[in-house]
Amino acid sequence: MHDLVHDLAQIVGMLEYSTMEEAITVEDDISDKVCGLSFFLGNEGRLQTREALEKTKKLRTLIACPPSRWLVSNINIDMLMKNFQSLCVLDVSHCLIKEVPPSIRKLKHLRYLDLSRNISIEVLPKSITSLYNLQTLKVNTCFELRELRKEMRKMVSLRHFEFEGKCTEMLVEMGRLTNLQTLTHFIVGKDEGHSLEELKCLNLKGKLTISGLENIVTIEEAREANLRGNKHDIRELTLIWGSSNTGMNDDDVLEGLEPHPNLKRLSIGGFGVAKYPSWMEKLLAYKNLIDLVKCIDREFYYSSSNNNNNSNTSGASSYSSSSGIMVAFPSLKILRLNTMPNLVEWLEVLPSFPSLEELYVSSCPKLKTMPTQFLSLKRFKFGYFPNKMALKSLSSNLVSLNYLTIERCRDLKSVPEGLLQNNANILHELCFGRCPKLETIFPSKEEEVEEEGQVVGSGSSSSHHHLQQPLLLLVFPFLQCLKIIDCPLVKTFPDLQGMTSRRCLKLIGFKELKSLPEGLQWLTKLDTLEIGQFSEELEQLDTIKGEEDLQHLVSLRRLRLFGWPQHKNPQHQLKHQLTHYLQFLRTEEDYW
Template sequence: MPVEMGRLTNLQTLTRFIVGKDGGGGRSIKQLKCLNNLRGELTISGLENVTIEEAREADLRGKQNIHSLQLWWGTQRSDNGKMDDDDDDDVLEGLKPHPNLKSFFISDFGGTKYPTWMAPSTGLSAYKNLIELRIQDCPRLEYVPPMLGELAFLIVLKLTGMEKVKCIGREFYYGSNNNSCSTCGTGATSSSSSETVVAFPSLNNLTLSGMFNLEDWLEVLPSFPSLEILILKSCPELKIMPSRFPSLKRLQFWSTNRMALRSFSSNLISVKVLQIYYCEELKWVPERLLQNNAHVLESMIFYQCDKLETIFPSSQGRQEGSSPLPTPLVFPSLKVLEIYKCPLLKSLPDLRGMTSLRQLFLYGFKELKSLPEGLHRLTMLEFLEIGQFSEKGLQLDYIKGEEDLQNLVSLRGLRLYGWPQHKNLRDQLKHLTNLLFLRTAADYLTNMACELASDSLFHGTTSLP
């Protein structure tokens, strides 16, 4: 940083300030003391080099036009590489920002407690204009910030890398003056105050990630009326969580306990995008999740769920206690379906109720011998990737349903794995006049793609081996 930068008292834009280890020259955070005309966004990094006195002298509270503030500590500050510096508690206490703040981000904070201006008695209630809050990689904090549900304008909330948090309780929603009284492990609760208070009234986007010991997330009603995006990632112990998200449109579920998915999915009615990744213990997708959202689902992705046996409900293999469902279940709005590396799936999906599909990827299956039922109905399909077609490592002579390929008149991209070596396939593909590229690892199909590229019916087709 420039020497004596603190003398630039009329400076309005300073997007990043890096605190140096020696604290000399222009690298001390004290240089910010008189820069009260700063506005917009400010990122301060190297906070492991700051003392409590220096933090207070920086006077962030006096900078009323700073609307976006990011505070970064270093990731490794001791010989063993662990963040165990209790000085961080005092430094964060001294970095109290002005209440006009709209976006606040904390990363790699090594302390064990929140400052008084984020304490359980008041939370961030002074920061009524807060729209976005992100707390990242603060492994020594044992609970989430309190009273966030009272922030009327909070839209984005991302809590990641808070490894010691075991429970998200009622303090996450309200302060002690609210009459709702329950703790983790007791199920849902409703506010009993004379005037109903809606928690998180404006929250649209919520992420909980890297919370490896989180077990319970208490439901307090009413709450989350506007939540549209929910991302749960690397929460392997989570078993109980809220079940009412009336506006939820996008659900991403990564490496998280299957019981959490089952505990809340039955009440979802508006999900358009469903993405499930690396859920090793998941054996089936909850039927009600699909049944209740079949009419609005637009995209579904299932990736590397090693024990997944069933995705789409059918008359066979019914889940215990389930109600009758049509076979197949109809997804009139579904445009994207991707299933990758789910080796225990008992069958390919029935596509007869998915006539709006534009993109279909079915990859990582073992020894497929047929194309999915209903493929011929996908006249709007633009991209198809499917495989592996083989039997004990050998090419098959025939794939059941291969004649359906000629009906995919809108197909622009095709990738096949382990397709049989016979000439009939070329005749099927000649009907696909919109095909732009054909990819395969098989030499035979690569040669075929080259032939198609030279054919007048396939002008512009590209072979990608």
């Protein structure tokens, strides 16, 4: 909005809405006729605020915008409830509220109440159930919230209810709230009035998490939720079985929880299955599905018409598009496979996953085979004690990666051939972490040659070592970040001269380093540099190889050197700039 138009709008709406900013004083004269007020104050404005507020008896909208945390400590929340009984909108999220006072019952006209991010709230007052006109109630990120009032079933005007906390059961007979459109979480209980039947007649939309599914026994009970019937506006669905789940009836329960085809995101957790539900075969008909999370304690799979139904196999069936071409998961953009200890094979059906951009594979130790055709994949994260054979089967055909992370692969000795070569010109970020046997990241010849070069992870004082000569000089022209952390056996690195776009370089977890990396002077865009552990022998040296290159890092803002000699302070090398964060740690334990 143009400044003049903005000023005109403020003049016209002066008596309607006001903003209390940092420099406000009583003399600034907030009109007693103002109906709406937003706070944008920090600590400096709080002395005069109580007097300013007491003039606004007709206030209908009150929004405490960050950083107005002082609101409760300076202006008692109970005072707000008693003095502004005409309020229709009250947003006191993130205001350090510890307890909602019973006087909230005085806000009879309230239609919108946001108590989110007040992490100390443990229980809502009983009087909140008398707010019969309330349409929106938000208590998101109230992690200590342990109880919902059973009488909330009387709040028949409620349309949107969002909450997070430690609650173990829902309010009784939630199905009475027939105007409800948004419900972020439903907890299934064993007692009457807490079953999935309470969701049957609710036309919900947006996000829905259903937990406590271990309390469901039969497929008929599961179908009471009517997820496929009148839940066509649900876009994100999360189904969670608790830690006490025995898995005995999970297959029937999941069979009855078939979602509507309009679904965009599906996540399933804590699920122990004996056979897959039939609607999983039709999952590919979910043309709008863009995010699928498999976070399963035991096994999970989706089937193919040519699948042998092996419970250790994950395959894919087909979806027939309008063009007549069979395509699996045509719209899926994000896929996460997490904690699937019994999954051995992930079978491939072509064409499949044409839109997949992000793939995360974590804690699948038996997985040996994966699909190879992910032509749109941009981000790939692989780790947490996986099987290196799965990485090898996937790597050769990845040609569109921008971000690659490999971590906690304890048996991995080398990055599979082709993974970096095929993506060198488009990679933006490379991260390798806690792979204790990893020796070779960048491609090399089979034979070892004696070559003078950059050495990491060797305790020898010689500058000549038996290293693997690079097979080809890989250049990463758009690489902005390279992290190699706790991979102490890695010996060679690519030429830093070809990485002039790099902004972040972290080489941590190596032993007995005797110099800074060669070619460091070329990284003029480097913002963050963290390296270690340097050898104690450097304490005896007046000059350390590579320290003069620091003067060329004109963009450096964060520098961490682990084990750097105490008598060597590179600050004088950085005199061309003000480094925001300069730290010299004796050991890497200080870092973690």
